Amino acid sequence: MFELDIKTGLLRGEKRAAARLITYLESESEDGIKIVKELYHLTGRSRIIGITGPPGAGKSTVTDKLAKHIRKTGKKVAIIAIDPTSPFSGGAILGDRIRMTDLSTDEGVFIRSMGTRGALGGLSKSVHGAVKVMDIMGYDYIFIETVGVGQSEIDIVKVADTVVMVMVPGLGDDIQAIKAGIMEIGDIFAVNKSDRDGAERTVTEIEMMLDLNDDDNYRPPVKNIIAINNIGIEELYKDIEDHHIYMKKTGKYEERRKKAIEEEILGIFKENLIGKVIKLQRSTDYVSVLIMEVYNKTKDTYSAAIELSDIINNKEG
Amino acid sequence: MNRPIRVLVAKPGLDGHDRGAKVVARALRDAGMEVIYTGLRQTPEQIAEAAIQEDVDCVALSVLSGAHNHLFPKIVNLLRDKGGDDILVVGGGVIPEEDIPGLKDAGIAAVFTPGTPTGIAIDFIKQNIKRA
Numbered sequence: 001m002f003e004l005d006i007k008t009g010l011l012r013g014e015k016r017a018a019a020r021l022i023t024y025l026e027s028e029s030e031d032g033i034k035i036v037k038e039l040y041h042l043t044g045r046s047r048i049i050g051i052t053g054p055p056g057a058g059k060s061t062v063t064d065k066l067a068k069h070i071r072k073t074g075k076k077v078a079i080i081a082i083d084p085t086s087p088f089s090g091g092a093i094l095g096d097r098i099r100m101t102d103l104s105t106d107e108g109v110f111i112r113s114m115g116t117r118g119a120l121g122g123l124s125k126s127v128h129g130a131v132k133v134m135d136i137m138g139y140d141y142i143f144i145e146t147v148g149v150g151q152s153e154i155d156i157v158k159v160a161d162t163v164v165m166v167m168v169p170g171l172g173d174d175i176q177a178i179k180a181g182i183m184e185i186g187d188i189f190a191v192n193k194s195d196r197d198g199a200e201r202t203v204t205e206i207e208m209m210l211d212l213n214d215d216d217n218y219r220p221p222v223k224n225i226i227a228i229n230n231i232g233i234e235e236l237y238k239d240i241e242d243h244h245i246y247m248k249k250t251g252k253y254e255e256r257r258k259k260a261i262e263e264e265i266l267g268i269f270k271e272n273l274i275g276k277v278i279k280l281q282r283s284t285d286y287v288s289v290l291i292m293e294v295y296n297k298t299k300d301t302y303s304a305a306i307e308l309s310d311i312i313n314n315k316e317g
Numbered sequence: 318m319n320r321p322i323r324v325l326v327a328k329p330g331l332d333g334h335d336r337g338a339k340v341v342a343r344a345l346r347d348a349g350m351e352v353i354y355t356g357l358r359q360t361p362e363q364i365a366e367a368a369i370q371e372d373v374d375c376v377a378l379s380v381l382s383g384a385h386n387h388l389f390p391k392i393v394n395l396l397r398d399k400g401g402d403d404i405l406v407v408g409g410g411v412i413p414e415e416d417i418p419g420l421k422d423a424g425i426a427a428v429f430t431p432g433t434p435t436g437i438a439i440d441f442i443k444q445n446i447k448r449a
Contacts (some may be wrong), residue, residue: 091348097354101356
């Protein structure tokens with residue numbers, strides 16, 4: 001497929017073109033980046049909703065039901081579903097679509113599964129690129145479903161406008177353990193599988209944790225839901241809309257988007273820099289000489305790093 | 318382009334046995350591929366649409382119900398209609414020898430019957446995908 005085809009296809013809303021462009025961006029192809037640059041002015045229109053929570057909490061099911069609910073209003077929905085890549089083989093089994101079968105053939109829905117490919121924050125490195133493609137395509141909502149998170153995978157807050165934390169009863173004291181980590185990034189809490197024992201207790205524990213927050217203007221709502229039976233989904237959607245209104249009204253929306261842009265620029269900057277080091281490593285023996293010097297204690301790691309950036313800067317200048 | 322091969326492992330039709338599909342999915346993962354698994358009882362339309370959205374290099378179909386002569390060619394045709402003619406399609410399951418030539422004529426690049434070592438399927442996919 002030629003570059004021109006992808007661009008026109010994208011503007012016509014063709015999923016095949018969007019899918020191919022996301023592949024290009026995942027492989028860091030210059031051709032792919034060029035297309036996004038040219039269409040960048042079309043981004044910034046989609047609502048970006050993060051769905052996160054521990055493994056098995058029901059993130060895919062919640063995403064599926066929310067998407068179906070939104071589709072009833074005629075709005076278009078894109079979903080990025082992330083699953084872990086094996087650090088050993090580089091392969092991955094991406095199984096989030098299992099819960100989203102009926103959405104596959106819905107004209108107004110686009111679903112893309114991604115492997116983390118080495119990223120550690122619960123997202124994929126290419127998630128920004130995929131979001132932009134879907135945004136350019138004109139999807140009203142973009143859901144990002146993270147990998148099952150533990151305590152420190154909070155990168156979703158750097159991308160999404162609203163973060164829905166999906167919890168389940170029975171984690172018990174684990175809530176205590178994780179409250180300093182991922183629990184801080186939830187704008188909305190949904191306690192899924194609330195037909196199980198302990199659902200009320202889980203809600204109470206989350207509420208108690210929220211009591212300690214110092215933001216008087218916004219308190220994250222905590223809801224019991226049973227996503228598989230569609231119970232509580234409408235209310236959850238309303239909470240998402242309310243959060244958006246609050247963010248817009250207080251200027252926090254703009255603040256969060258700017259923060260996201262900052263994070264993204266710095267991320268690309270770091271990637272580029274590391275790319276240069278790898279290139280240097282392949283083409284010359286500067287890096288291995290530095291390693292030898294540090295190993296022989298004729299130099300320290302701090303000075304070696306500064307020398308390395310000097311070498312890269314000089315090569316450019 | 319340096320990227321992992323992406324494969325959609327799909328179970329069209331009504332049989333509820335996905336042990337084989339899961340074994341294959343796991344083997345492909347261990348060979349460094351990104352495997353999208355969509356679960357049981359998928360319609361040909363769902364499979365073709367998922368393959369397009371996921372921009373896969375290969376669709377690997379598993380059928381144990383005997384409906385392969387109907388389902389496999391239908392999926393190949395749907396993929397062509399949607400512009401996915403560069404996607405390699407392979408099949409597996411309980412498929413009688415005499416059906417295999419017809420399936421190949423219909424665009425199924427290879428048919429792997431029970432007992433095939435997973436390494437053979439992996440090598441076939443690696444050697445036959447149509448894009449870089």
